[in-house]
Amino acid sequence: MKKAWARSPTCTEVPMRLNCPCCGPRGLEEFIYRGDATVRRPDPAASAREWVDYTYMRDNPDGWHHELWYHAAGCHCWLVVRRNTRTHEISGVVRAADVARASAKDTGS
Amino acid sequence: MQGSRYSILSLLREALRGQAGWKPAWRDAQPQPAYDVVIAGGGGHGLATAYYLARRYGVKRVAVVEKGWIGNGNIGRNTTIIRSNYLLAGNVPFYECSLKLWEGLEQDINYNAMVSQRGVLNLFHSDAQRNAYIRRGNAMRLHGVDAQLLDAGAVRRRLPFLDHENARFPVQGGLLQKRGGTVRHDAVAWGYARAADRLGVDIIQNCEVTGIRMKNGRAVGVETTRGFIGAGKVGLACAGNSSRVAAMAGLRLPMESHVLQAFVSEGLKPFIDCVVTFGAGHFYISQSDKGGLVFGGDIDGYNSFAQRGNMPVIEDVCESGMALMPRIGRVRLLRHWGGLMDMTMDGSPIIDRTPVDALYLNAGWCYGGFKATPASGLCFAHLIARDAPHPVATAYRLDRFGRGAVIDEKGMGAQPNLH
Numbered sequence: 001m002k003k004a005w006a007r008s009p010t011c012t013e014v015p016m017r018l019n020c021p022c023c024g025p026r027g028l029e030e031f032i033y034r035g036d037a038t039v040r041r042p043d044p045a046a047s048a049r050e051w052v053d054y055t056y057m058r059d060n061p062d063g064w065h066h067e068l069w070y071h072a073a074g075c076h077c078w079l080v081v082r083r084n085t086r087t088h089e090i091s092g093v094v095r096a097a098d099v100a101r102a103s104a105k106d107t108g109s
Numbered sequence: 110m111q112g113s114r115y116s117i118l119s120l121l122r123e124a125l126r127g128q129a130g131w132k133p134a135w136r137d138a139q140p141q142p143a144y145d146v147v148i149a150g151g152g153g154h155g156l157a158t159a160y161y162l163a164r165r166y167g168v169k170r171v172a173v174v175e176k177g178w179i180g181n182g183n184i185g186r187n188t189t190i191i192r193s194n195y196l197l198a199g200n201v202p203f204y205e206c207s208l209k210l211w212e213g214l215e216q217d218i219n220y221n222a223m224v225s226q227r228g229v230l231n232l233f234h235s236d237a238q239r240n241a242y243i244r245r246g247n248a249m250r251l252h253g254v255d256a257q258l259l260d261a262g263a264v265r266r267r268l269p270f271l272d273h274e275n276a277r278f279p280v281q282g283g284l285l286q287k288r289g290g291t292v293r294h295d296a297v298a299w300g301y302a303r304a305a306d307r308l309g310v311d312i313i314q315n316c317e318v319t320g321i322r323m324k325n326g327r328a329v330g331v332e333t334t335r336g337f338i339g340a341g342k343v344g345l346a347c348a349g350n351s352s353r354v355a356a357m358a359g360l361r362l363p364m365e366s367h368v369l370q371a372f373v374s375e376g377l378k379p380f381i382d383c384v385v386t387f388g389a390g391h392f393y394i395s396q397s398d399k400g401g402l403v404f405g406g407d408i409d410g411y412n413s414f415a416q417r418g419n420m421p422v423i424e425d426v427c428e429s430g431m432a433l434m435p436r437i438g439r440v441r442l443l444r445h446w447g448g449l450m451d452m453t454m455d456g457s458p459i460i461d462r463t464p465v466d467a468l469y470l471n472a473g474w475c476y477g478g479f480k481a482t483p484a485s486g487l488c489f490a491h492l493i494a495r496d497a498p499h500p501v502a503t504a505y506r507l508d509r510f511g512r513g514a515v516i517d518e519k520g521m522g523a524q525p526n527l528h
Contacts, residue, residue: 016419016420016421027421028419028420028421029421029424029425032410033410033411035365036365036412048511049511052510052511053361055454055510056363056454056510056511057361057362057363058352058361058362058363058364058365059352059361060352060353060362060364060365060366060412062350062352062353062366062414063414065412067411067412083411085366085412085413085414085415086414086415087415088413088415088419
């Protein structure tokens, strides 16, 4: 008899490995999680409320989540990982520098 | 009301009748159209809240709605430790209130929760750590909480099997709280559920909250998988999922959900007679009454809504255990599991009103919700019934982050390095 958990979607993609754009697939223990990648530092003149939101408040989504990982035991690259918080599935890993450059181009700054 | 009062006589009677006369411990209640208070979340905190609402605050019509079954969440997934060895003024009275409630719990709810005050010993391994524990012990004693500093010799006599001469982390001593210990965690859920049920609380299982209905900025009930349930007041006590449920009322919270794993080994003869924490890492261990070693360590460290963990943390926790007590190296791991923690950004909980009228929040217990169960229930019930914070929980405000009044006991929030 097949065990139900073997076919469960929650067990198909376990983030035991992150595919670092510089180093290739590496064990999760090489990386340090550094939180939500979607929060944006407000303008220095922003209101106290905006700063509190930026510092403490989080969307904490149940599902797809863009997050920062630091490859501490590898290339020291900061990565933006798209990961499903419900299933641990990973659908994309890009360098945070590339994301920052693309967003700077978008805003024309 | 059903279910007899447990006593030596009822035990004898059932022993002679072949244990055939026991009734279910609580009714399988059907949702009524409306209640005075609906608590979302049938974990330890939700059940305790309902119990104290009915028992101490005389609220008549109370319901607890639980998406799964009683004992399915964190109340059935923790390492059973109780203690009140805190440092900060916002925390000590609250956790001491909780420990005192634990001490009288079994008589209070007429249920054997196996409260065992076997002691909690926090080891230290450096001069700086010793100073920190002396300070913490002093803070506890100033609040009338028991604390005792043990030197290296006293720890060695009590726990001879530790790796006292470890090259990196020699055991220099420990801070002992004798009144700390363990409680049978499932019995806490069952006992509170039974006691609340006897007071007329409806415990509605397999009933997931899918929305919070609002009228003119006021919560008037919850939408559930079993229909709408009206409520004069709604209390949220759904650890792990607090963000999701609060979002149904348009709230954004200062917390992330993380998974924390716990572990149980095969059964062994008794050899650890207290709870031991390894101050150099983040590792804690005790031995259950069945003989299994119950232990845990850090959260997995990334947002998760999967109630299961990942291998690197298992390795990390087991390494910490081996560093502390090499003799457990050949013990087999029987099982491990993960539960969801609301990690607040300062590592401390929230018991407060929300910006929505008639909606109350009990959340953010981080790793430490179990020991807080009775006081959390009492304080949340007080808040809901009186619309004012209980005197021992005045610091757990939702707006403390914006006011700069964070309670950073150990810098153990979800991402403490960022704050």
